[in-house]
Amino acid sequence: MKDAYIIFRNQYPQTRREVLALIKEFxxxxxxHYSEPANTDSLTVNIEGxxxxxxxxxxxxxxxxxxxxxxxxxKKHLYLFRNILEPVHAKG
Structure with a gap:
């Protein structure tokens, strides 16, 4: 089990369904082992349990x-990636 999986794409994935399909293919x-979320409102996936x-x-x-x-x-390690996911804004 890994803390993160990272997939690179040249084109913007247009829909939630496309994002999930790319993760499934990966x-x-x-x-x-991959399964899609039961909750269709959130963008979460199950990988390797x-x-x-x-x-x-x-x-x-x-x-x-x-x-x-x-x-x-x-989810357990989201705090480690906060600097990746949130842009740093210069203080003025």
Missing amino acids: CQKHDL EIYTVDVHEEKEESGSVYWIIYCLR
Whole structure:
């Protein structure tokens, strides 16, 4: 079991269903047990028996290229990834 699974994409996943399909495909490729959430309002998944919260972020390279990162983070360890998920704002 891992604290996080990270999936990189060149295109923005347009819908919740597409995000879940990408995670399912990732799990199948890596022989991980995957199940979708019973609650269709939240974006969580079950991977290897653990609940992961899903978040999607845009990243830009210096060249101007844009890619997307799908984070699957164990709820237990969300605090460790706070600096990744929340942008740092300069204090003025």
